[in-house]
Amino acid sequence: MKENYDVVIVGSGAAGLYGALQFSDKQSVLVISKRNAELSNSSLAQGGIAAVLDKENDDPKLHIEDTLIAGKYKNNPKAIEVLVNEGPSDVLRLRELGVEFDSDPSGKMLMTLEAGHSRHRIVHHKDFTGKAVTDTLIEIVKSKSNIDFVEDTLVFSVDKAQNGFYIGMLNSDHSITTVSCSYCILATGGIGRVYKYTTNSAIATGDGITFARNLGAKLMHLDRIQFHPTAFAAEKDRERFLISEAVRGEGAVLLNCYGERFAQNYDERGELAPRDVVSEAIIRESMRTNSENFYLDITHKSPDFVRERFPMIYDKCLEEGVDITKQRIPVFPCQHYLMGGIDVDLNAKTSVDRLYAAGECSHTGVHGANRLASNSLLEALVFSRRAAQNIMADIAQGNQGVVTGSEPVYNMGTVPLPKGIRTEIRSTLQDVYFVLKKPEKFEETYKRFTEILTDLESTDYQLTSDYIEAKSLATVAQEIMLEVTRKHQEDY
Ligand SMILES: Cc1cc2nc3c(=O)[nH]c(=O)nc-3n(C[C@H](O)[C@H](O)[C@H](O)COP(=O)(O)OP(=O)(O)OC[C@H]3O[C@@H](n4cnc5c(N)ncnc54)[C@H](O)[C@@H]3O)c2cc1C
CATH class of the missing domain: 3.90.700.10 (Succinate dehydrogenase/fumarate reductase flavoprotein, catalytic domain)
Known part of the structure; x- marks a missing residue:
């Protein structure tokens, strides 16, 4: 690992990996994965990726309309246009990179139908499309000389510096490493672990959303949570x-x-x-x-x-x-998916200078109130590529500068984290904010999550992965209930 990178990407799911591959050999990139590279929501994806590749039987307008209908027309139409119009070439790029989508003997990709889609447009690799995608990308990312890839390394802090950021990491041997970077892409995935029952992998604790919030970035619609029926x-x-x-x-x-x-x-x-x-x-x-x-x-x-x-x-x-x-x-x-997240523009830029977010932790507005099946891998690809392109354009314009400022000093803490905090958070949210909501409990739940977060932030707890993730879960849970309470008060 170097001391300074042009770009640090937190996350090695579809968004982090595909984004990393967009950079030219001139840019130094660090990709960080908090567990082994294969553990992500991306690698769990089964169904496939939605894309209008068969123009004889499908039309981008239909994909846009299906996305809007599923999202209850609360989507950002501009973001959907980008997704639907640019997505097919990213899927073809994946194929060029070696992802073997199921195809007929002539090589034409097979397309399946999924709920909410009016056409057969989901490309897939049997029923483990995500693993086929991430395994291919991991291998390529690891082979690139301009990219360093670290696993079992938990980012616990992203601090603003002059012209960039300091990234604090907890290594598997409990030591700490700090690197600086000019640009940071958060690609930390979802928040499923804030619920008692979820399809999400163990990494989905909302860390990136917490870093973004602590940097003052705008969050949007954290209350838009998708539950998978089956x-x-x-x-x-x-x-x-x-x-x-x-x-x-x-x-x-x-x-x-x-x-x-x-x-x-x-x-x-x-x-x-x-x-x-x-x-x-x-x-x-x-x-x-x-x-x-x-x-x-x-x-x-x-x-x-x-x-x-x-x-x-x-x-x-x-x-x-x-x-x-x-x-x-x-x-x-x-619980299955988060439609809201760190608010970004069409280039995956957050409201904080040089901070980008892509994939499930971000809010592009593509999904509106409800995600259409198989649109999220596509979103991760399209917007992580756009983030990388935007960063490269910024560098080409001479805006990179040198990262300066005093390096943060991290407190290792002394108090062991008491048991039961994570359990309380997930049981409460499962009870209050599942498919049918319990508005009568919203306010007291928000107060309780605020109490938990205040305790986590003000007590000198030991800096462990359990503590860091507990803080993320408490932050996300509090932000969900804040949004829910605010919208509920507006409605009634
Ligand atoms: C079971 C399941 C099936 C799905 N099926 C489909 C499907 O068929 N089609 C579809 O389009 N979508 C599907 N989805 C949704 C889709 O897989 C995800 O939304 C998408 O893959 C998210 O990609 P991502 O790169 O944003 O995050 P992830 O793939 O979850 O990657 C997050 C990465 O961030 C890292 N990370 C997180 N926090 C930190 C930290 N603090 N420090 C260091 N690293 C960190 C993790 O280690 C991980 O590498 C499915 C999801 C699930 C759970």
Whole structure:
């Protein structure tokens, strides 16, 4: 590791990796991953990436319209235009880089349908598209001479300097390293771990959002949280395995505890309605039937097709004792995605000079109130590329300058973090702000999260990964409830 970089990218998911690859060999780049490089929400992505690549059967206008409908027209139309118009060439670029999207014998990429899409436009690699993408990108990033890549290194602080930032990192041996950089891209992913049940990986604690907030960057719509209707319902697991939308896209039906289809009773699009609609249908049906037992059934399809199309889901369910070619899959909604985040412009720039954000931690406005399936990997690609291009243009204009200012001194702390803080945060949010919200508890919840955060910030706790992530979770939880309370007061 050097002492100074042109660019530091916090995160090695699709946004961090793809962004890093855009820089020319002249720029020194540091990519930081808090765990092993493979652990990210990107590598969990199953369904695929939405892109209008088949112009005979699809049209960018339809992709834009589908995105707007799913987002309840609360999206930023300019950001969607960028996404939809530029996204296809980023997907083709991924293919050039070596990602093997499923294709027919002539080499034409196969496109599947997912909920909310009016056309077959999701390119995929079986049912582990994200892993296919990140494995390819990790290998290339690691081979680049201008990029340093560190794993098991937790960024705990991003401080402003003259012409850049100081980045504080906690290494796996508990030592601390500080580097400076002219530009910083936050690509730290989602916030799922602020909930009791989530599809998100263990890294999703909202660290980047916390750094941005502490630097005074504008955050937007942190209350816009997506719940996925069909996560594998295993009570013992907090991280719930996703049963991709593509399973419904390929014809799986949703059944209640009596084995009856019911989604059409809540929305005429039935199982293929957008996620928030299907999630709400399940919760309302749960109240009607007084049962939390719900199932996805794809047993009417040929076992060979199911095993070939969904090998990972097939194997995972089998591990849990469910052969999906013969048995129904138990499912229930859980937290899945954050539509809001660090507010950025069309070049992924935040409101803080030289600070960029891309991927799930950012708010481009693409998703509006609800993300359309398979639009998020696309967003991570398009806007991380734009961030890198914008930084390179800034450097080309001679604006880089030299990073100066006194290096921050970090306090290692003395008090061990008490147990139970993270548990309290996630149980509370799961109770108060799940699919059907509990407005009567909003204010007291906000007060409690503020108390927790104040304690975390004012006590001399030891600087450990547990403490750093607890502080991120408390910050995100407080910001969610602040936004929710504010909007609730405006509504009533
Ligand atoms: C189960 C599942 C299935 C999904 N399926 C799809 C799909 O089919 N199609 C689709 O478009 N989207 C899908 N999504 C959503 C999509 O995967 C994510 O939104 C997207 O991949 C986010 O990419 P990212 O690069 O922003 O973040 P991530 O991929 O989550 O990467 C975040 C990175 O930041 C690092 N990091 C975080 N904090 C720190 C810190 N403090 N210090 C150092 N490093 C840090 C992490 O180590 C990680 O490397 C799915 C999500 C899940 C959970």
